[in-house]
Amino acid sequence: MDLQTFTNMIVWLVVTVCCYGIALACAKKLRLNPLCHPIVVTVALVSLLLVVSDTQVTQFQSYTYLLHWLLGPATVALAVPIHNQWDRVKKLGVNGWISIAFGGVFAPVLACFTLYIFDAPMTLQLTMMLKSVSTPFAMSTADAIGGVGELAAVFVIVTGIVGAIMSDSLFRLLKISNANAQGLALGTVAHAIGTAKAIQKGEQVAAMAVLAMCITGIVTVLILPPLFSLFIAV
Amino acid sequence: MLLKKLITGLVGASVILACYWLGLFISDIFHLAVPGAVCGLMMLLILLFVLPSIKDSVAFAAQPLLSHMSLLFIPVVMGVGVYWTNITDNITSLAIAVVVTTCLVLGIQAKLTVWLMADDESETPSNIDEKCQ
Numbered sequence: 001m002d003l004q005t006f007t008n009m010i011v012w013l014v015v016t017v018c019c020y021g022i023a024l025a026c027a028k029k030l031r032l033n034p035l036c037h038p039i040v041v042t043v044a045l046v047s048l049l050l051v052v053s054d055t056q057v058t059q060f061q062s063y064t065y066l067l068h069w070l071l072g073p074a075t076v077a078l079a080v081p082i083h084n085q086w087d088r089v090k091k092l093g094v095n096g097w098i099s100i101a102f103g104g105v106f107a108p109v110l111a112c113f114t115l116y117i118f119d120a121p122m123t124l125q126l127t128m129m130l131k132s133v134s135t136p137f138a139m140s141t142a143d144a145i146g147g148v149g150e151l152a153a154v155f156v157i158v159t160g161i162v163g164a165i166m167s168d169s170l171f172r173l174l175k176i177s178n179a180n181a182q183g184l185a186l187g188t189v190a191h192a193i194g195t196a197k198a199i200q201k202g203e204q205v206a207a208m209a210v211l212a213m214c215i216t217g218i219v220t221v222l223i224l225p226p227l228f229s230l231f232i233a234v
Numbered sequence: 235m236l237l238k239k240l241i242t243g244l245v246g247a248s249v250i251l252a253c254y255w256l257g258l259f260i261s262d263i264f265h266l267a268v269p270g271a272v273c274g275l276m277m278l279l280i281l282l283f284v285l286p287s288i289k290d291s292v293a294f295a296a297q298p299l300l301s302h303m304s305l306l307f308i309p310v311v312m313g314v315g316v317y318w319t320n321i322t323d324n325i326t327s328l329a330i331a332v333v334v335t336t337c338l339v340l341g342i343q344a345k346l347t348v349w350l351m352a353d354d355e356s357e358t359p360s361n362i363d364e365k366c367q
Contacts, residue, residue: 020305038304043311050312057312064309070299071306073247075271076254077296079278083289095350103343110339111331118327124320128331135307140269150314151321153307155332162336170341181347189340218275225267 005063012055012063019045034164034193039157075136082214088207089215096184103188104216107132107159123148129224131155134191137217144225156191163190164197183208188216239294246295249288253278 023041030036050060061068108129115125127147130138138152167186176182182201186194187209198209257274260266266273282289299306314321321328 016308039307039311042308046308046312057315061309061313067306068309072271073250073254074299074303074306076250076274076278077299079275079282080293080296082279083282099343099347099350102346103339107335107339110335114331114335115327120324120327124324131332136303139310140271144267144269148317150310151317153311154314158332159336162333163340166337167340170337171344174341174345176344176348178348180351181344184347185340185344188343189336221272222268229267
């Protein structure tokens with residue numbers, strides 16, 4: 001690696017981290033409005049800087065490879081919150097599992113079915129299967145089922161933002177005040193961004209959302225790839 | 235004190251990395267359909283049950299990774315530009331798939347849960363208390 005590349009790496013890593021810092025400050029200022037999710041703001045700022053500095057996106061990706069690599073260990077680290085939730089998992093009961101299974105199956109299947117009806121490309125349909133699991137799970141699984149990691153990340157984030165924004169009016173419209181119902185639905189359908197929204201709604205909603213998010217993520221990721229390899233083999 | 239924190243962090247990070255690499259290795263060797271990182275996660279989860287004493291150091295090392303995971307997605311999300319035509323060509327179906335089905339399932343699942351957990355209404359008052367604060 002020459003000095004030029006090394007300098008570029010350091011510069012773009014620092015730039016990305018700074019943009020992320022600004023994005024976090026924005027999110028805090030705007031009281032966690034889901035539309036100004038740190039990823040959305042950071043991507044906007046970095047894109048602007050790439051245009052200004054006339055840098056290719058592929059170059060940017062190779063300079064910031066360290067961040068991308070860290071996603072692997074970060075996915076492994078998700079074992080910690082799952083372990084923390086274990087007592088709740090045991091106490092969840094059949095009804096809770098039915099609720100999570102319903103959302104976990106119907107949200108992606110309905111989305112895929114929509115794309116199928118509109119005759120969208122197969123890659124998009126497959127990638128859409130991952131829309132309601134959190135981003136690290138979606139990205140690591142996308143390749144395994146013939147989807148695209150980049151698209152998976154975007155679908156997941158947009159799904160989360162839509163879920164978080166719409167949840168208040170939806171729950172009001174349907175007169176749902178039960179903390180368990182709100183939490184399980186948000187965590188299952190809208191993963192981490194929905195969970196962030198759930199945290200604002202109170203402790204019980206948040207706990208249920210984290211639980212639902214972990215279960216949906218793990219189960220989807222463990223079931224989908226073997227299912228698809230079976231599908232392809234036949 | 236600082237040294238102790240450093241050692242705790244290093245131990246935790248080593249455990250996470252070891253699980254990650256072992257996960258990649260196992261997924262590769264046995265041609266598992268489950269991604270290596272997820273294999274690593276399952277291994278760390280099992281390890282946490284078998285050896286609860288490592289929980290503190292693992293949790294300490296995992297904390298920054300977990301709370302700033304959004305930062306780690308940036309390089310990949312930036313790459314979506316390559317697929318931009320895929321998105322714009324199918325924008326109607328994608329919008330319906332994401333927006334409509336998300337709202338639909340969110341609402342129906344919540345309704346279903348209320349119906350299933352009719353006995354658990356006792357949980358609700360604590361939530362209302364928190365909202366009033």
